[in-house]
Amino acid sequence: MKIEGKNYRTIWFENNEIKIIDQTKLPHKFIIKSLKTIKDAINAIKIMEVRGAPLIGATAAFGLVLSIIEKNDSSFLKKSSEDLIASRPTAINLRWAVDRMMKKLSGVNNNDILKIALDEAKAITEEDVGFCKNIGINGLKIIEKIYQKKKDVVNILTHCNAGWLATIDWGTATSPIYHAHQKGIKVHVWVDETRPRNQGANLTSYELNEEKIPNTIITDNTGGILMQRGKIDLCIVGTDRTLSNGDVCNKIGTYLKALSAKDNNIPFYVALPSSTIDWNIKDHNKIPIEERNPEELSHVEGVDEHNNIRKVRIYPQKSKSLNLAFDVTPAKLVTGLITEKGICEASEQGLKGLFK
């Protein structure tokens, strides 16, 4: 997708380095950063220079390439894979990408391993672009149906950033929106700010602006009244881990939005590539929920009058805070799952119907 009219992807590999767009600096500064070592890749995932389930998976895959360049040794590679998986616990794509890479590299001799690793990491990114594009084509049908009935702007609410910046290109939740816009359907997006890291305000609104899609940032608590007053036709969100029973783990606050949508009879869709499905865990209480530094709540970051990024404390110094990064929306609140293979019910039957 575009930034200042130029097409970008969120990650690529060049001259033995990973190139990323540093998302901790957006929307204030657009910086392309090089990751040169496996440590750099792990750190970028941890501090969220890259974030979003598919993108951290791709970063981990290229991270293993860096590990091989650094030291072509099987125990170093194994340690790198373990450290990558531990860098963020909730999004399943990270483990999925590392497991896929390690399976591909198992038994490969030292002379061939680098090329095979690089090819596989590139395949993961290309595949994700295709998945997200198809999510858009499939999800477009939902928006089209509402537009045909309403014959006016379709108002869509989204939470966090499940846009192209969270993937390689297109995004998941945003892909149907981009496809609708390209088809000439009038859309307007209500963007949940998404405290504490403000992925909605900082990233989703930014990328929609760059694609010239009308959008309005709202606080995370505003969705309810807008739904009651008929200002939202549809919700589409992303997911970090979808269980085979259709339960969806996504950015903290998603659950409350789904409850409100149910109470107001508003369709609530979740968009995901199959790499986000966890076929193993059956009980959502077993999903590891990432707890991040409370400083992400107690401090806010922005630009001052000289355009310098500054951080200030907003909480009383003695107060404690809890920073859970994700919550779970039970399948019964989800209208449907939009995947690369089609739209299905949020249930084991629905998912297995699409993914044999």
Ligand code: MRU
């Ligand atoms: O903590 P983040 O910013 O990595 O969380 C991202 C989300 O919750 C997204 O909705 C999810 O990864 C889906 S991305 C297509």
